Amino acid sequence: MKTKMVISVMSKDRPGIIADVTGALLQLEGDVADLNQTVLCGYLTMILGVTFPSGITREDIFASISHVKSGEKFEISVKELPETENFNEIPQPEESYILSLQGPNCKGIVHAVSSICGRNNVNIIDLGTSLQQDRYTMAVQCSIKEATCTLEELRKEFEEYGRDANQTIMMQHYDLFRATNEVTLH
Amino acid sequence: MLRSDQILSTVEMIQKENLDVRTVTMGINLLDCHAETVAKTCANIEEKIHTFAGNFVPTCNEMGERYGIPVVNKRISVTPIAFVGAGFERDGFVEIAKALDRAATSVGVDILGGFSAQVEKGMTQTDHEFIASIPDALAQTEKICASINIATTKKGINMDALAMMGHTIKAIAEKTADNNGFGAAKFVVFCNQPGDNPFMAGAIHGLEESEAVLNVGVSGPGVIARALDRLIAAHPEPGALQFDELAEEIKQTTFRVTRCGELIGRAVSMSLGIEFGVVDLSLAPTPAIGDSVGEIFKILGVDAIGAPGSTAILAMLNDAVKKGGIFASKTVGGLSGAFIPVMEDSLLAEAVGDGSLCLEKLEAMTCVCSVGLDMVAIPGSVDADTISAIIADEMAIGVINAKTTAARLIPVPGKEVGDSVSFGGLFGAAPIMPIRNIGKSSRFIAWGGRMPAPIHSFKN
Known part of the structure; x- marks a missing residue:
């Protein structure tokens, strides 16, 4: 064993x-x-x-x-790890989305975005941020498979936050980014 | 995880460049709908369209929502109706057009193409009846588009059909005179018409196609224009960019745009259980600001559309689009080139108005792009033979160069050079294009018969 x-x-x-x-x-x-x-x-x-x-x-x-x-x-x-779990059996979630955020830097952006995710049971798989000349960029890969709201509701909630915080937020299916950036056609 | 710059480049395309899927078009074979009577044939047609396309529009909308990219137009193309209605007479074909219109309205598609015939070599009695029915069919329906293929590289040009085209176009315009001859905007004359083109007004479901198939038209020229703008803005110093680098940018952008179309088209295909056909790489402008092929001419260095250099720019654009798109998709087809439909492209229309773009230059430009003299509003007084002769020149370009060409000319009743016409929506608006040498081609059109197919060697 x-x-x-x-x-x-x-x-x-x-x-x-x-x-x-x-x-x-x-x-x-x-x-x-x-x-x-x-x-x-x-x-x-x-x-x-x-x-x-x-x-x-x-x-x-x-x-x-x-x-x-x-x-x-x-x-x-x-x-x-428990015996029943394997390293190589963590598949890409079926309903994986990319959330992108761009805008002026300010406090609490990561917390706000991750709170919306957490509140709606949206699991963050990967998250990266960068700051260039006071322009803040965040890219979040998340799974909505277990989400407690619809995609439309989630988009709306992010839009509202974006409006209040002067950030541009978009949420697109992960496959779209793979299709436009990878040579292999899945 | 993808790198953030990759994510942002895609986000920019969607957000700032209005990336969309321009059309998903469902092709449906209607040959088995033919029955002994017109009424039964119409009933069969409506039933078959409902069966295949009943969930088409909601599924496209659902996939657009899922991926965050809208499918702007949902359309249907059908088997050329002259085949489906073989043996019927003129009035019967008008009834079929009405049945198609009802079916299109009922399933919620924007438009339906395929009220068509293929007569590049000869015409049957049915073809004559069918062609005679087109003016009434287009005047009495809303969503129906018609097309006639009168020439191919392998068969040459059917000069008898060509002579009929000028009269047909005039009759359509006159039957729809209360709407400035709008019917003619839904009628195209083709050379080498493809059977898998998703764009209107020339979409048909070719005889070579399977029972039902989904073809996708990619996003418009706005995405390319914004990508070029961004590249040029990032290299402001003189000499920092060369023409090949601009071509490369177009190629890479087209790759991404095509991939979006392919992704969503295949998702719709899988959801409906209908075979995926092709991605058509055509850049189809709309009258919306920022969605113009004409704008790309100006970005690439001519101050007036139609100025010397315009044909070369269009050749590069058309080629770069193909190079990027063909690698991005498993199956490319349809027209796959840049469109220059005058009325549907606000900057091309403007160029006609200020005199920088004339019919002859437009014709020269169609030698290096798809699809031809498209959406050109001409004086209503131009005679039928002159219209047929303009079409003949366009057909000859297609025949000799083994490419698709087409003519969609609108002789606007009561309007002359100096006037303008507007159809609204996607069909756009434009000043009336001056036509030179009117009435000087009748002896040529009167010959009839056929223009023989060209030799395929000694290319010079």
């Missing part, structure tokens, strides 16, 4: 962090099934899905990664 762990690591960014962390996991015979990383404000954060031989514990993983020599201590979090 294998053990499946989800591990998150945050550290000051420098060349070689991913090699060091995955090297530490390899020493425990860990097999990286999935990895996602990003750098923000000079800090790197990564989240990994790793399969280990049975018997490997959360403490073993903490210890192995903590031994990596780095300028700053890693912040590590480890969760064990």
Whole structure:
């Protein structure tokens, strides 16, 4: 029986962090099934899905990664997945939409948008923001499969927020963005 | 997750450039509707259209809502009616037109095309009866569009049919004189008419097509114009952009626009269980501000539409649209080129008014784009033979160059050069186009017979 762990690591960014962390996991015979990383404000954060031989514990993983020599201590979090869940069985939600927001920067935008999502049981799958010359841009991928309102109602709620907050908000099906940006025709 | 710049480029297309799907057109074969009587044939036609297209409009609206891209027009094309009504007489064809009109209204489509005949080589007695019925059919219906294919590259031009076209157009205009000859705006004469074109007035469901099929027309020229504007604004310094870079921008924008059409068309197709046909890449302008092919001429460097350079610009535009679109879609068809319908494009109409665009230049431009002399309002006094001769020139361009060409000329009753005409809505408005050398082609039209098919070698 294998053990499946989800591990998150945050550290000051420098060349070689991913090699060091995955090297530490390899020493425990860990097999990286999935990895996602990003750098923000000079800090790197990564989240990994790793399969280990049975018997490997959360403490073993903490210890192995903590031994990596780095300028700053890693912040590590480890969760064990139930046996019934698999890394590669998280399909793209059927009703996945992209919410895009553009406008002047102001406080509380992410909170407001995510609150509307949360209130209507819309699950945020991915979210990215950028700020250029006081122009704020946010792109949110979300699933409305379990939403407690209709798409029309959701669009209306975002429109109202956009009007009040002087932001332009649009919500389009994810497939539209794939179709217009990917070579492969799905 | 896609990168945010990719997301924003698509968002800009939708938001600022009025991206839409210009039309989803359902082609329906009506051959099996033919019965012994006109009445039974009409009943069969209405029943079949209801069966196939009953949920068509709501489904298009639902998909438009789901994807956040509107489907502007929902249309139907049918098997050329001269085949469906074989053996019927003129009055019978008028009854069929009325039945089609009722069916189109009942299922809620904007317009229905296919009141048509294909007579590029010869005409049957039915074809004669059918052609004779067109003026009344168009005058007594609202949503019906008619077309006649009188020429192909393989058969040449049917000169007998050509001679009839001038008289037919005049008769249609006169029957609808109380509306400035509007009926003629719903009648097109074709060379090499495609059987899968989703755009009106020339849409038919060709004999080569299956029982029912969905064809999609992509968004209009406004999207291309705004993309070019943005590119040029980002490179303000002289010499920063060259013509090939503008062509590349058109190509990439068309790719994205075509993908949107394909996505929504296939979603409608899957939902209705009706085969997906083709994406037609044509850039079809509308009279709305910012949705003009004429505007693209000006963006690309001529200060007047019709000025030297206009044909070259149109050639590049047409080619770049095809290059971008063909890679984006599994199946491309229809007309797939830039349209230059004068009345439907406010800047082209303006160019006619200020004298910068004349009929001869327009004809030259149709050599490098689809679809031909489209929506040109001419003086009501122009004689039938002159109209047929103008059509003959346009047909010859199509025959020799192995491309689709067409003529949609509107001799506006009681109007002359200096006047204007407006049909409103998508059909637009324009000043009356001057016609030179009126009445000097009758001996040519009188020959009749056929213009033989051209040789396909020694291309010069």
